[in-house]
Amino acid sequence: MKYIQHTLPYYSLQPRLGTLYQRWLMAPVLLFFTLATGHSYAALRVPTIPSNAQFATQYEYNSEYIFQVSQGNTLLETGALIAYVDGKIRGGQTASVEFPGTGENVYKLRIFSNSAEGESVTFKYYDVFNDRIFDINETVAFEADEVPDYSDPMQLTAICG
Numbered sequence: 001m002k003y004i005q006h007t008l009p010y011y012s013l014q015p016r017l018g019t020l021y022q023r024w025l026m027a028p029v030l031l032f033f034t035l036a037t038g039h040s041y042a043a044l045r046v047p048t049i050p051s052n053a054q055f056a057t058q059y060e061y062n063s064e065y066i067f068q069v070s071q072g073n074t075l076l077e078t079g080a081l082i083a084y085v086d087g088k089i090r091g092g093q094t095a096s097v098e099f100p101g102t103g104e105n106v107y108k109l110r111i112f113s114n115s116a117e118g119e120s121v122t123f124k125y126y127d128v129f130n131d132r133i134f135d136i137n138e139t140v141a142f143e144a145d146e147v148p149d150y151s152d153p154m155q156l157t158a159i160c161g
Contacts, residue, residue, distance in 0.1 A: 046080045046094065046128065047126075049080070049089060049091075049092035049094070052112075055090070055091065056112070059112035059113055060113075061112070061145070062110050062111065062112045062113070062144070063110070063142065063143060063144055064108065064110050065111060065140065065146060065148055065154060066099075066106050066108055066150050066153040067081060067106065067153050067154050067155075067156050068096075068106055068153045068154075068155055069096075069125050069136070070155065070158065071158040071159075071160075075105065076125060076158055077095075078095060078129055079095075079126050079127040079128055079129070080093065080128070081093055081109065081123060081125055082124050082126065083109055083111045083122070083123055084123065085120065085142070090112050090113065090121065091111040093107045093108060099151070101150060104153075106153045107153075111140075111142060113142045116143075116144045117142060117143045117144060118141060118142065119141070120140075120141060120142075121139060121140040122136065123135075123136035123138070123139075124136065125156075125158045135159050136158055136159075137157040138154075138155075138156050140154070
């Protein structure tokens with residue numbers, strides 16, 4: 001299977017194992033699957049997430065936050081979590097990472113703002129394996145220079161939008 005559109009992260013399917021692996025590249029992800037019949041189709045497209053360096057040129061303040069995303073009793077660990085303020089992307093991570101202290105997977109997002117505090121941050125979770133976008137129930141009030149607690153991540157609840 002091949003896909004990609006100038007971008008990062010990208011995914012590759014290992015046909016013998018039937019497993020989808022994520023690789024890092026960092027821009028929009030558009031997946032193309034080639035079926036046994038020879039037909040291809042496009043799957044979920046994840047928006048382009050600017051790099052932290054790009055955000056830093058546009059915004060004066062930033063903070064790092066640690067999240068876990070769940071739907072019901074299931075932790076969602078393989079998709080992209082993107083932070084928005086007024087519909088504009090302000091941070092994101094395309095896959096969770098394992099925190100060595102607990103062994104749990106978390107999303108580490110650096111969120112950017114031009115206000116030291118008070119902006120309401122909303123989230124979306126992009127599940128590329130199941131071709132679904134989830135809204136997140138919770139919002140976060142931005143505060144500059146937050147120090148995250150990896151051992152106690154903020155819990156976000158995904159709802160199918």
